[in-house]
Amino acid sequence: xxxxxxxxxxxxxxxxxxxxxxxxxxxxxxxxxxxxxxxxxxxxxxxxxxxxxxxxxxxxxxxxxxxxxxxxxxxxxxxxxxxxxxxxxxxxxxxxxxxxxxxxxxxxxxxxxxxxxxxxxxxxxxxxxxxxxxxxxxxxxxxxxxxxxxxxxxxxxxxxxxxxxxxxxxxxxxxxxxxxxxxxxxxxxxxxxxxxxxxxxxxxxxxxxxxxxxxxxxxxxxxxxxxxxxxxxxxxxxxxxxxxxxxxxxxxxxxxxxxxxxxxxxxxxxxxxxxxxxxxxxxxxxxxxxxxxxxxxxxxxxxxxxxxxxxxxxxxxxxxxxxxxxxxxxxxxxxxxxxxxxxxxxxxxxxxxxxxxxxxxxxxxxxxxxxxxxxxxxxxxxxxxxxxxxxxxxxxxxxxxxxxxxxxxxxxxxxxxxxxxxxxxxxxxxxxxxxxxxxxxxxxxxxxxxxxxxxxxxxxxxxxx
Amino acid sequence: xxxxxxxxxxxxxxxxxxxxxxxxxxxxxxxxxxxxxxxxxxxxxxxxxxxxxxxxxxxxxxxxxxxxxxxxxxxxxxxxxxxxxxxxxxxxxxxxxxxxxxxxxxxxxxxxxxxxxxxxxxxxxxxxxxxxxxxxxxxxxxxxxxxxxxxxxxxxxxxxxxxxxxxxxxxxxxxxxxxxxxxxxxxxxxxxxxxxxxxxxxxxxxxxxxxxxxxxxxxxxxxxxxxxxxxxxxxxxxxxxxxxxxxxxxxxxxxxxxxxxxxxxxxxxxxxxxxxxxxxxxxxxxxxxxxxxxxxxxxxxxxxxxxxxx
Numbered sequence: 001x002x003x004x005x006x007x008x009x010x011x012x013x014x015x016x017x018x019x020x021x022x023x024x025x026x027x028x029x030x031x032x033x034x035x036x037x038x039x040x041x042x043x044x045x046x047x048x049x050x051x052x053x054x055x056x057x058x059x060x061x062x063x064x065x066x067x068x069x070x071x072x073x074x075x076x077x078x079x080x081x082x083x084x085x086x087x088x089x090x091x092x093x094x095x096x097x098x099x100x101x102x103x104x105x106x107x108x109x110x111x112x113x114x115x116x117x118x119x120x121x122x123x124x125x126x127x128x129x130x131x132x133x134x135x136x137x138x139x140x141x142x143x144x145x146x147x148x149x150x151x152x153x154x155x156x157x158x159x160x161x162x163x164x165x166x167x168x169x170x171x172x173x174x175x176x177x178x179x180x181x182x183x184x185x186x187x188x189x190x191x192x193x194x195x196x197x198x199x200x201x202x203x204x205x206x207x208x209x210x211x212x213x214x215x216x217x218x219x220x221x222x223x224x225x226x227x228x229x230x231x232x233x234x235x236x237x238x239x240x241x242x243x244x245x246x247x248x249x250x251x252x253x254x255x256x257x258x259x260x261x262x263x264x265x266x267x268x269x270x271x272x273x274x275x276x277x278x279x280x281x282x283x284x285x286x287x288x289x290x291x292x293x294x295x296x297x298x299x300x301x302x303x304x305x306x307x308x309x310x311x312x313x314x315x316x317x318x319x320x321x322x323x324x325x326x327x328x329x330x331x332x333x334x335x336x337x338x339x340x341x342x343x344x345x346x347x348x349x350x351x352x353x354x355x356x357x358x359x360x361x362x363x364x365x366x367x368x369x370x371x372x373x374x375x376x377x378x379x380x381x382x383x384x385x386x387x388x389x390x391x392x393x394x395x396x397x398x399x400x401x402x403x404x405x406x407x408x409x410x411x412x413x414x415x416x417x418x419x420x421x422x423x424x425x426x427x428x429x430x431x432x433x434x435x436x437x438x439x440x441x442x443x444x445x446x447x448x449x450x451x452x453x454x455x456x457x458x459x460x461x462x463x464x465x
Numbered sequence: 466x467x468x469x470x471x472x473x474x475x476x477x478x479x480x481x482x483x484x485x486x487x488x489x490x491x492x493x494x495x496x497x498x499x500x501x502x503x504x505x506x507x508x509x510x511x512x513x514x515x516x517x518x519x520x521x522x523x524x525x526x527x528x529x530x531x532x533x534x535x536x537x538x539x540x541x542x543x544x545x546x547x548x549x550x551x552x553x554x555x556x557x558x559x560x561x562x563x564x565x566x567x568x569x570x571x572x573x574x575x576x577x578x579x580x581x582x583x584x585x586x587x588x589x590x591x592x593x594x595x596x597x598x599x600x601x602x603x604x605x606x607x608x609x610x611x612x613x614x615x616x617x618x619x620x621x622x623x624x625x626x627x628x629x630x631x632x633x634x635x636x637x638x639x640x641x642x643x644x645x646x647x648x649x650x651x652x653x654x655x656x657x658x659x660x661x662x663x664x665x666x667x668x669x670x671x672x673x674x675x676x677x678x679x680x681x682x683x684x685x686x687x688x689x690x691x692x693x694x695x696x697x698x699x700x701x702x703x704x705x706x707x708x709x710x711x712x713x714x715x716x717x718x719x720x721x722x723x724x725x726x727x728x729x730x731x732x733x734x735x736x737x738x739x740x741x742x743x744x745x746x747x748x749x750x751x752x753x754x755x756x757x758x759x760x761x762x763x764x765x766x767x768x769x770x771x772x773x774x775x
Contacts, residue, residue, distance in 0.1 A: 035599070035601075036568065036599055037599065038599075039591075039592070039598070039599045039600065039601055039602075042601035042602070044601065044602070044603070044605045045605060048526065048527075048601045049527070049530065049531065049601055050526045050527025050528055050530050050531065050601070051526065051527050053527060053530045054527055054530070112525035112526060112527075113525075114524055114525060114527060115524075115560070116524045116527075116529055116560060116562060117560055118565060142474065142475075142478070145474045146474055146475070148474075151472050152471060152472060153471050153472065153474060153477065157474075158471070158477065158481075161474065161477055161478050161481060162481045162485070164478075165478055165481050165482045165485060166481075166485050169482075169485065169486070169489065173493075178622050179622075180615075180618050180619045180621075180622040181615060181618060181619075184521070184615075184619065185622075186559040186560075186619075186622050186623055187559045187560040188559070189497075189559065189560060190503075190555070190556055190557065190558060190559045190560070190561075191503075191504075191552070191554075191555030191556050191557075191558050191561055192501075192502055192503075192504065192552050192555060192561070193496070193497055193502040193503060194558070194559060194560035194561045195555075195560075195561040195563060196492075196493060196496060196497075196502065197493055197497075198560060198561070200489065200492065200493045241484065244481060244484055244485055245484045245485075245487065245488065246488070247488070248485055248486075248487070248488030248489045248492070249488035249491065249492050250488075251492070251493075252492065254565065255563075257537035257538060257539065258535050258537070258550065258563060259535065259550050259551055259552035259554075259555070260552075261496070261501045261502070261552075264492055264496060267491075267492060268492065271488070330537070330539055333537075334533055334564075334565065334566055334567040334571075335566075335567070336566075338565070338566065339566070401567075405541060405542070405545070406539075406541045407541075408541060409758040411758055411759060413544070413754070413755065413756070413757065413758035413759070414541060414544055414545055414755055414756050414757075414758075415758075417692065417693065417756050417757075418545070418569075418570045419595050419597065419598065419692060420692075422569075422597070422598070422599070423597045426597075
């Protein structure tokens with residue numbers, strides 16, 4: 001039968017795990033979105049906004065995001081090297097360790113063990129666990145690629161290799177701390193310097209978790225599901241190298257107008273603007289790939305997921321650089337505009353592309369067809385509506401906040417106290433919760449569809465046995 | 466030739482690593498070894514054990530998810546919060562706690578702005594201060610005492626000087642005491658400057674209240690008073706955290722003062738040791754000059770006068 005059976009179990013395990021952590025992360029996201037306009041929902045000590053927010057971000061970035069990245073990358077690597085994973089048992093161990101680590105991470109964050117570094121909140125014992133997870137992944141990925149049966153490495157493999165290399169450098173450096181007990185540590189970096197290290201890490205977590213591995217999926221599954229070859233190999237080469245080069249310079253755009261030395265801020269802004277080019281290299285490549293036969297948008301239900309995903313990526317990578325410009329930053333930084341921006345990337349680009357990849361993989365593994373294209377289409381429209389409504393709502397309230405904070409009277413004094421500005425957010429924050437609900441319902445359709453496809457697939461396998 | 470690299474995974478990974486490291490070295494590793502990344506203000510002091518315990522709690526509770534600690538050098542920001550943040554203020558923060566989102570106000574200049582009692586009461590019930598605030602209640606921090614053994618380790622790891630007595634004293638303090646102590650030290654290495662609204666010095670106002678005995682102004686003043694003053698001076702001006710406004714003591718000495726001095730105190734706040742009309746201030750009143758324009762300050766005074774007549 002299938003030579004890859006064992007490895008497929010691991011791929012499937014990661015996908016199911018990532019969906020599970022995704023549900024946890026999304027539900028907590030809904031909860032904290034309500035806390036913002038209904039503070040009674042803060043339940044100390046474990047469930048206040050300050051603790052839950054990091055469970056939300058870590059649960060989704062590490063649980064849903066990295067879980068999906070590990071599993072789907074294994075799938076892609078096996079296919080592109082035309083061989084099973086070099087260490088299948090290690091991959092299985094990887095899956096178990098991943099789930100243990102995410103569970104412990106969630107518990108530790110509920111307990112308030114928090115390094116206060118965004119997207120690197122986990123305390124040092126868990127950091128060691130995360131590094132082990134990535135080392136295991138790297139060993140298997142590199143080992144399998146080295147022993148590959150296909151000489152040429154396809155684009156997706158470049159992105160997976162770059163992800164492993166960059167994450168190693170970023171994660172280790174930003175998490176160097178001096179332990180002060182098992183559950184507490186102090187960074188070796190202080191003040192301005194620590195800010196610079198953190199946002200170099202923070203922005204490249206976006207670059208090498210929410211971008212490069214997702215592009216690996218995009219470049220693999222778009223041609224696979226449509227049957228259309230990638231438009232330009234040369235363009236993908238240029239886009240790849242300029243992306244991985246430029247990303248590392250840009251972290252300081254998170255620190256515009258802070259006491260960070262001005263030259264680092266300016267350099268960060270300049271490279272951020274440049275980043276539009278390589279990002280759009282992939283966007284253009286995606287559009288022109290489908291451009292050779294737009295009827296695929298109607299005949300193949302997955303095409304629209306990929307095209308909408310890459311469209312959000314394109315919007316995201318224009319909006320991001322715009323925000324880096326000092327004059328724009330002065331208005332929207334520290335406001336709700338920024339969560340609006342981030343969620344377009346995560347709910348739009350990342351989740352859309354990951355879901356489409358899962359739609360492709362699960363029927364393949366089970367040797368069946370997707371349970372229902374109709375349900376997949378409902379999922380698509382609900383997450384699209386939920387996501388757009390979420391981001392637009394946040395952009396409006398962000399601009400409003402920024403403007404109220406800046407508003408002055410004729411004599412130069414401030415027009416609004418902080419509270420007068422805050423209360424104007426409430427209707428928007430309520431609307432955002434509604435948007436999140438719509439998105440969540442869309443994701444439930446997705447989960448139902450995957451579950452039913454698995455059930456459908458299991459039946460013949462069992463009867464054969 | 467160049468195409469070779471796509472057939473050699475190890476070579477590919479090495480080249481990718483080099484490409485990734487160029488920007489990293491230029492913007493992160495290189496600056497680390499320059500003086501500009503390690504500045505320190507002369508009068509910045511290491512945290513005391515109690516303050517550090519408070520900072521640990523600030524981190525544990527994720528306060529930085531909603532509060533920033535950096536004032537940008539922008540006109541309105543300096544007016545709202547105080548002097549813009551200086552690079553040398555954060556030497557003892559490992560890591561920095563600037564935050565990235567202001568769901569609540571910036572805290573970079575919170576130290577010394579309000580009296581301790583303000584913070585204690587506000588942490589316990591933010592909504593009793595600002596009815597529509599969305600801040601969670603933190604009164605439960607009163608129920609846990611600090612652990613001197615842990616804190617000694619934390620002080621050592623940070624290399625902060627401490628005394629045995631200071632550490633032993635911690636066992637009598639609650640987590641809320643520590644958090645308030647931390648609040649009170651944030652941003653205090655920079656001397657508090659009077660809020661400067663451009664083109665408007667604090668003396669640039671009428672000596673007499675232009676709305677004197679105007680009931681409409683007093684009604685407008687009530688709204689401003691309820692939002693900004695009532696939490697400390699009481700809803701009827703009877704006092705609380707701050708002194709009563711309806712007895713005939715003003716700045717701790719019997720005898721009322723003219724409107725002009727009311728204006729002065731509301732606009733600039735009180736600063737310990739500063740003398741106004743021969744009366745020495747004790748501090749504790751934050752300045753409202755950046756937040757309330759001239760008319761709104763006079764309206765509040767009208768309202769206070771109407772309370773005094775009751």
